[in-house]
Amino acid sequence: xxxxxxxxxxxxxxxxxxxxxxxxxxxxxxxxxxxxxxxxxxxxxxxxxxxxxxxxxxxxxxxxxxxxxxxxxxxxxxxxxxxxxxxxxxxxxxxxxxxxxxxxxxxxxxxxxxxxxxxxxxxxxxxxxxxxxxxxxxxxxxxxxxxxxxxxxxxxxxxxxxxxxxxxxxxxxxxxxxxxxxxxxxxxxxxxxxxxxxxxxxxxxxxxxxxxxxxxxxxxxxxxxxxxxxxxxxxxxxxxxxxxxxxxxxxxxxxxxxxxxxxxxxxxxxxxxxxxxxxxxxxxxxxxxxxxxxxxxxxxxxxxxxxxxxxxxxxxxxxxxxxxxxxxxxxxxxxxxxxxxxxxxxxxxxxxxxxxxxxxxxxxxxxxxxxxxxxxxxxxxxxxxxxxxxxxxxxxxxxxxxxxxxxxxxxxxxxxxxxxxxxxxxxxxxxxxxxxxxxxxxxxxxxxxxxxxxxxxxxxxxxxxxxxxxxxxxxxxxxxxxxxxxxxxxxxxxxxxxxxxxxxxxxxxxxxxxxxxxxxxxxxxxxxxxxxxxxxxxxxxxxxxxxxxxxxxxxxxxxxxxxxxxxxxxxxxxxxxxxxxxxxxxxxxxxxxxxxxxxxxxxxxxxxxxxxxxxxxxxxxxxxxxxxxxxxxxxxxxxxxxxxxxxxxxxxxxxxxxxxxxxxxxxxxxxxxxxxxxxxxxxxxxxxxxxxxxxxxxxxxxxxxxxxxxxxxxxxxxxxxxxxxxxxxxxxxxxxxxxxxxxxxxxxxxxxxxxxxxxxxxxxxxxxxxxxxxxxxxxxxxxxxxxxxxxxxxxxxxxxxxxxxxxxxxxxxxxxxxxxxxxxxx
Numbered sequence: 146x147x148x149x150x151x152x153x154x155x156x157x158x159x160x161x162x163x164x165x166x167x168x169x170x171x172x173x174x175x176x177x178x179x180x181x182x183x184x185x186x187x188x189x190x191x192x193x194x195x196x197x198x199x200x201x202x203x204x205x206x207x208x209x210x211x212x213x214x215x216x217x218x219x220x221x222x223x224x225x226x227x228x229x230x231x232x233x234x235x236x237x238x239x240x241x242x243x244x245x246x247x248x249x250x251x252x253x254x255x256x257x258x259x260x261x262x263x264x265x266x267x268x269x270x271x272x273x274x275x276x277x278x279x280x281x282x283x284x285x286x287x288x289x290x291x292x293x294x295x296x297x298x299x300x301x302x303x304x305x306x307x308x309x310x311x312x313x314x315x316x317x318x319x320x321x322x323x324x325x326x327x328x329x330x331x332x333x334x335x336x337x338x339x340x341x342x343x344x345x346x347x348x349x350x351x352x353x354x355x356x357x358x359x360x361x362x363x364x365x366x367x368x369x370x371x372x373x374x375x376x377x378x379x380x381x382x383x384x385x386x387x388x389x390x391x392x393x394x395x396x397x398x399x400x401x402x403x404x405x406x407x408x409x410x411x412x413x414x415x416x417x418x419x420x421x422x423x424x425x426x427x428x429x430x431x432x433x434x435x436x437x438x439x440x441x442x443x444x445x446x447x448x449x450x451x452x453x454x455x456x457x458x459x460x461x462x463x464x465x466x467x468x469x470x471x472x473x474x475x476x477x478x479x480x481x482x483x484x485x486x487x488x489x490x491x492x493x494x495x496x497x498x499x500x501x502x503x504x505x506x507x508x509x510x511x512x513x514x515x516x517x518x519x520x521x522x523x524x525x526x527x528x529x530x531x532x533x534x535x536x537x538x539x540x541x542x543x544x545x546x547x548x549x550x551x552x553x554x555x556x557x558x559x560x561x562x563x564x565x566x567x568x569x570x571x572x573x574x575x576x577x578x579x580x581x582x583x584x585x586x587x588x589x590x591x592x593x594x595x596x597x598x599x600x601x602x603x604x605x606x607x608x609x610x611x612x613x614x615x616x617x618x619x620x621x622x623x624x625x626x627x628x629x630x631x632x633x634x635x636x637x638x639x640x641x642x643x644x645x646x647x648x649x650x651x652x653x654x655x656x657x658x659x660x661x662x663x664x665x666x667x668x669x670x671x672x673x674x675x676x677x678x679x680x681x682x683x684x685x686x687x688x689x690x691x692x693x694x695x696x697x698x699x700x701x702x703x704x705x706x707x708x709x710x711x712x713x714x715x716x717x718x719x720x721x722x723x724x725x726x727x728x729x730x731x732x733x734x735x736x737x738x739x740x741x742x743x744x745x746x747x748x749x750x751x752x753x754x755x756x757x758x759x760x761x762x763x764x765x766x767x768x769x770x771x772x773x774x775x776x777x778x779x780x781x782x783x784x785x786x787x788x789x790x791x792x793x794x795x796x797x798x799x800x801x802x803x804x805x806x807x808x809x810x811x812x813x814x815x816x817x818x819x820x821x822x823x824x825x826x827x828x829x830x831x832x833x834x835x836x837x838x839x840x841x842x843x844x845x846x847x848x849x850x851x852x853x854x855x856x857x858x859x860x861x862x863x864x865x866x867x868x869x870x871x872x873x874x875x876x877x878x879x880x881x882x883x884x885x886x887x888x889x890x891x892x893x894x895x896x897x898x899x900x901x902x903x904x905x906x907x908x909x910x911x912x913x914x915x916x917x918x919x920x921x922x923x924x925x926x927x928x929x930x931x932x933x934x935x936x937x938x939x940x941x942x943x944x945x946x947x948x949x950x951x952x953x954x955x956x957x958x959x960x961x962x963x964x965x966x967x968x969x970x971x
Contacts, residue, residue: 460514533591540638610658767853
């Protein structure tokens with residue numbers, strides 16, 4: 146999962162995801178530390194150590210466990226030797242290596258070796274080098290000459306779009322150059338085209354998520370540029386732009402300032418605009434915003450409606466045609482909101498607690514991003530504004546995170562129904578804590594631990610490896626930094642775990658879960674051994690892939706888990722003392738040669754538990770899912786053609802299929818939703834777009850994407866009553882009219898006036914009666930209330946083009962922000 150960060154002024158909205166090693170779905174970056182590299186990092190608040198004890202005691206090992214170790218046979222060793230390929234990049238002094246897979250199953254890998262340096266240190270013929278492989282990283286060829294040996298900074302790297310499109314951005318001084326330079330390729334880097342830009346890039350070019358010909362770029366002077374022919378020609382879309390994002394279809398959103406001011410975003414003076422026709426016409430969505438973002442199917446932005454009040458969040462689920470304020474607790478300028486995850490159905494939102502508490506409350510939204518219900522209290526968010534929240538992608542509806550309990554200890558919790566309920570993780574099957582430990586549970590290390598160098602990798606799961614989860618953790622009462630982290634594996638999406646590797650490791654999933662590889666993390670030592678398992682971590686074999694160990698930098702495998710080969714990257718000193726980048730690629734396809742057949746697979750009911758109601762066993766989010774997956778004892782390969790197969794049957798509804806509605810909470814000892822004490826009655830008055838909605842609710846709403854049928858149904862015989870809120874007017878005396886005053890002096894004129902007024906009154910009375918009857922027909926039908934939103938009528942100031950109010954559609958309905966935790970939009 147790609148983590149992102151967006152800060153909305155003082156009240157922040159963070160889109161969080163994996164940082165550092167991953168730039169996108171098919172790109173990883175390896176870094177070779179420099180001798181004089183500073184280890185200091187700026188942070189928003191002091192870090193909190195997860196250990197409650199004082200000082201820094203030497204880490205100790207946790208409860209023991211055993212896992213199967215099987216030696217390689219001589220035949221297996223020879224097969225692997227014959228299919229291991231080592232490449233030494235002689236004379237390459239780059240501090241960063243950026244690997245990018247191009248296309249799906251093409252075998253093409255581009256490697257850019259470069260270094261980070263300030264622009265004023267630019268030297269002609271810098272040390273950037275570009276390499277290309279066409280055999281899944283088994284061999285590489287230096288193709289730097291294809292881009293004229295141009296220096297490319299690490300910040301821009303290699304941009305890969307849909308298909309086989311590639312963009313490299315040259316690093317040129319702004320002085321004496323009218324614009325920047327890019328190199329484009331449509332054949333996976335076999336050839337490149339030189340393009341002179343009419344502007345200098347402020348950030349990497351952004352692809353449209355479906356059409357590689359559609360490119361958007363932001364220049365250093367704040368101009369937004371658009372290309373419809375893969376960079377050959379560029380058109381300026383708008384000036385004064387601060388940020389932008391693709392929406393669904395060809396919707397493009399951007400924020401801009403009316404005047405050329407550098408602090409317009411800090412004052413909340415930005416305007417949010419949308420173009421639905423690639424820059425031909427524009428619609429203003431909202432004024433006076435601080436920042437905005439787009440995730441899943443939701444557009445969101447922050448606004449300070451009153452200079453004396455905190456900023457508030459607005460959401461839109463229809464590409465900005467309508468929008469509403471999110472029903473969330475208010476946050477001061479010292480607090481922040483954090484969007485943890487989102488898709489077309491719902492959002493996970495973290496609301497920070499006041500002060501340096503290191504925790505807050507997690508909420509889940511309805512399918513429009515308006516109503517939010519409390520999901521988890523005391524959700525951990527450390528001093529660096531990092532969350533351990535993780536989506537387990539190998540099984541639908543599963544999420545994992547950590548909470549900071551009242552005793553000051555960090556404990557892991559997991560949800561199997563998209564945040565409807567959370568519970569602690571079970572103790573691993575092959576681990577015993579001992580009598581001195583009262584509560585024996587597995588606790589998973591997350592981003593907080595990775596940033597503190599306690600673990601080298603986060604939890605790993607893949608949609609094609611059904612139920613498989615690999616993670617670092619400790620077993621005991623709570624998560625501890627004074628205990629060595631070990632590697633644990635779950636084969637059923639997090640219900641049950643087992644210890645599999647002692648100590649921290651780097652790991653990767655291959656062959657759709659049929660193969661797992663791991664390399665032990667060495668802080669200072671060198672590596673030469675890789676471990677692999679063909680039964681989801683029950684048994685491991687070890688293979689020495691080189692006779693000359695080297696300092697480890699990372700593992701790299703093709704995205705999508707379809708591949709059977711993995712590359713181990715690192716560096717070793719040369720004779721002159723300079724480090725040399727080394728890549729060793731091991732191809733397991735020749736070791737596991739048999740293709741799987743029907744007898745190698747089994748039917749597996751997801752979310753099944755022992756005992757209980759057989760009719761409800763396996764029911765999650767209203768559906769029972771049975772998957773066809775590989776047996777652990779089957780030694781065969783799924784292959785590139787493997788497709789996840791599952792059967793779905795609907796389940797009867799229960800209370801577990803419902804969340805507590807806004808203003809309600811779930812009782813600790815029951816599943817009943819109770820009214821929060823702060824709310825006096827069952828009426829919630831919401832003022833939305835000039836209308837006041839009285840929402841009557843029994844306290845339940847269905848979990849987004851839940852597809853249960855029949856069964857439990859809250860008594861929601863409710864209607865939504867609309868009452869006008871009134872419209873706020875600007876302060877100050879009314880303006881005097883400069884037009885002549887009209888008088889009605891003659892009896893004829895007065896009679897006409899009376900008749901007109903009576904007629905108007907009758908029309909108004911009929912309209913009111915019709916509206917009352919119409920409102921009474923509105924019924925709350927087992928979902929959130931039906932709100933009435935005013936359509937956007939705002940026109941562009943420059944050309945007075947009316948807004949296009951048609952709903953935009955897209956094949957996937959998603960768009961991405963920049964995938965880096967350093968993209969701060971203030």
